[in-house]
Amino acid sequence: MMNVMTGRGEPPSVLLVDPESRHREQIQQAFEQYGRLDPAANAMRLSMVETLQQARSALEGRVYDLVIASRQLPDGDGIELLPPGGNAPYPVLITSNRSGEGLAVEAMKAGAIDYIVKSDATLAALPEVAAVALQAWGLMQEHQNLQNEVAEIPRRQQHQLGRELHDGLGQQLTGMGLLARSLVKRLAGTAPQEQQIAEQLARSIDQALSDVRTLSHGLIPVPMDARGLVSALEALARRVSAQSGIKISLQHENPILISDNETATHVYRIVQEAINNAVKHARASEITLILEADEHEAVIEIRDDGTGLPEDLHERQGLGMRTMFHRCRLFGGSLDIYTHDDGGTRVRCCFPLNPAGQVAE
Secondary structure (H helix, E strand, C coil): CCCCCCCCCCCCEEEEECCCHHHHHHHHHHHHHHHHHCHHHCCCEEEEECCHHHHHHHHHHCCCCEEEEECCECCECHHHHCCHHHCCCCCEEEEECCCCHHHHHHHHHHCCCEEEECCHHHHHCHHHHHHHHHHHHHHHHHHHHHHHHHHHHHHHHHHHHHHHHHHHHHHHHHHHHHHHHHHHHHHCCCCHHHHHHHHHHHHHHHHHHHHHHHHHHHHCCCCCCCCHHHHHHHHHHHHHHHHHCCEEEEEECCCEECCCHHHHHHHHHHHHHHHHHHHHCCCCCEEEEEEEECCCEEEEEEEECCCCCCCCHHHHCCHHHHHHHHHHHHCCCEEEEEECCCCCEEEEEEEECCCCCEECC
């Protein structure tokens, strides 16, 4: 028997969503028996509801470590408890009166951690299955946390290098440029040859400073201020438009305040990759960025009037596109890429605003 103590130092709480009283009784007895067999195994605490609406209300009121939901509910399907994109904050184990590989695949694609066909034997074994699911979920979360930490290391290093370039070398070059221009003025009319050398020196310093600023911007693309993401996207649109000759515009009503610069930077990189794909592969003549937000979520959509996605997109999916999806997972967002009915490609990224984030007035 497995020890399934949670990270909070207490037995895990399980929410059972099942409309059939006979099944609820069987499952409750199985969980009680599971706890009696070995109290040291930290028996799970079971709560039970009968409908989808009751489950949603229960999940709003408290935190559960595992949800066991039936597909056959009077007001819906237990799969509906899984958010789009499968980014649930808790594992969901789906049960069903019906068997079939297609049903199981559908549940797993939606983000379920397991799929159980109901029978007397499987219901009796459900506590053990739940314990395994909880341990598997814990390992998955630990693995994701490690991935996030590994991904964060180069970002921190890039940010530090960008800041050092801007505040260190950039400031030194600015000072040298001022001295060079001052020297040009002092040599005017008295030493023409030396003045030309000083002017050339000043131009070289200006070019070096421009290169440092460009490199620093590449390392820290989103400034940490009230208009950070919006101003960074506006600058990106202007720069790529000037380089490619493609009209690129940003539409937004209010700037978005995101205190987490990491999330803003990931969103910026996703937009940057989408624009680059439209410029290089879609033969687009116009690209539009649409940024919207409410109190809890923001959406950035990149639209182009190009040729759309290739039919073998999944086979040809390169590193850039895989990185876009990986970045989106890091901040709990969702990403959809599709060809619009009118032609052209749509890239839609939804991301949560953290508790400190809000829409600027």
